[in-house]
Amino acid sequence: MDSFSLLMQGLASAMDPMILLYALIGVTLGTAVGVLPGIGPALTVALLLPVTYGLDPAGSLIMFAGIYYGGMYGGSTTSILLNTPGESASIVTAIEGNRMARQGRGGPALATAAIGSFVAGLIATLMLAFLAPQVVKLALTLGPREYFALMVLAFVTVSATFGDSALRGLTSLFIGLALACVGIDGLTGAARLTYGVPQLMDGIETTTLAVALFAIGEALAVAAMLTPPDGMHKVTGSVSMTRTDWRRSWKAWLRGTFIGFPIGSMPAGGADVASFLSYAAERKLTRHPEEFGKGAIEGVAGPEAANNAAAAGTLVPLLTLGLPTTATAAIMLAGFQQFGLQPGPLLFVMNAELVWTLIASLLIANLMLVVLNLPLIGLWIKLLSIPRPWLYGGILLFATLGTIGVNPSPVELGMLILFGMMGYGMRLYGYPIAPVVVGLILGPMAEQQLRRALSIAQGDWTTLVSTPVSATLLTISAVFLIVPMLMRLRGRGKVLSQVAGDPD
């Protein structure tokens, strides 16, 4: 059956009222956490993992994807009005968007961000639907060594390629990999680094680590800041765009989409990379270069389209290869595993209905989001007026709720505090957070593939480079590791550090 009819079937199942409800909850929550500073989609999905344990798998996964999409929409609101991005992929939006808000053009900025996100989300989700089956066909020909090489590539791009220091990125990654060693070895059943503590046998909970690093680390870092952040800029005038705004926006939306989707779908960094590249492209192509830095609408339209397209793009490797390339994708993978589903080519065979319902739901979620974000924008702006003590008090209460719900033991809560302090320290010294989470989740999978590949080759390590595919992937990984290092040495690292941040 071709993609089109599968997608139509998916749409039919996605119209089920319960599924629609899950999607609505997902996009609403996603927009809210996107708007609120200090919590992003990665954290929210992590918090919801234990809560959804007893719920419908398809519905829960649709909700998670809705949160991811919604976070990309909501993040732009905070960037434009507050100059503090609600999530990392909206950092560039703040550059032009906040300038526009200062000039009283906050309304059109919000509108071009929301419509751009919609256009990009729609096109990119359709591309996902048509590309995924092709990747699945390709993926079926891959063996353990190719998978291992792909994971190495993901490790490198998540940790070392972007950001301002390969050393700090790799350090974060290796901390994650070290934490991943804790627990029962999947192949031999040997207990590693458990020190006789029964709670450690199952390994370190993704929820605990992600919640501690993102929520508690962030709360500590914000609380310890001596200078409070900027005030909010009121939206004055209407949110409708003038004809000039439309004319200047639509090309930027399309360009953003076609920059964002490929970047998201290759294991080459997440939405923040895409939004930065789109901003750079718009600045180069614009007919109004004098406006850039002072509130150019293209500088909002392009990056916002790009980060949504990239979010859809990340679902390609996640669903077809089981390969997460951002923190949110990594936690979504943990969500699949919670329901006994393993993303990868087989998912499209064994759970075809679920996959296509999920993809179709994203189209519907996208429609819900544009409604939620344009006419109802005033509601979301009200969220920003929650006083910070209540906001962070609530975040911490919810953060511990997730861990207590999984396992209310002092050991688990102790780990939460320990990792929370680690997250604070990492923020203090510029260590990225996402590689730790990706390392924890992808580490055991990479180890299994490596040992499986070596088993097949009777312990011959050259097997890892003995097929063209795996050799090429490992070569690309090496290039992605070494070239940025050389760029930084030659003083060109600024470009890379601008793309820094934690890919949500």
Add this chain to the structure above:
Amino acid sequence: MSQGSFPGRRPPTRSGGAAFIIAAGLAGIAALILVDAAGLKQDGGYAGVGPGDVPRIIAYGLLVLAVLTVISGLKGDLPKPPRQAPAPVLWILGGLGLQLVLLHVVGFVISGAILFAMTARAFGQRPLWKAVAVGLVLALVIYGIFDQLLQLNLPAGPLERLIFRG
């Protein structure tokens, strides 16, 4: 906020010192892994790679990173963090610590309310009793939704038993 009045406040650690501490931490993790890996049975099977080998590779990686961290610290490459206010950090950690200790004694709602109040205090909320009151209401609502409706098992204390199972 009482940030300025925290006694025994030191000037922020210079990044050189921090680099050594970070490097020592990395080396410490590596050492733990190596000791643990040495105690594992080496049944590599056909792969020739047993349960201790991948951790060992990771430990060697951590050791290399520790050395590089020291070097970058000596060169002054590590970003210097801005001045930090320690009091709010201690309020939050105190709240988390109290929750850990009290969770099974007083239940989710009261320990959660304490955490909420102490976090709010860290962000400048006063007076404390008001934050405790808001925290109690919020924690009760959360308990009602997640424990009663969504069947998440949250530890119950006297207050929960009084309200929900009385």
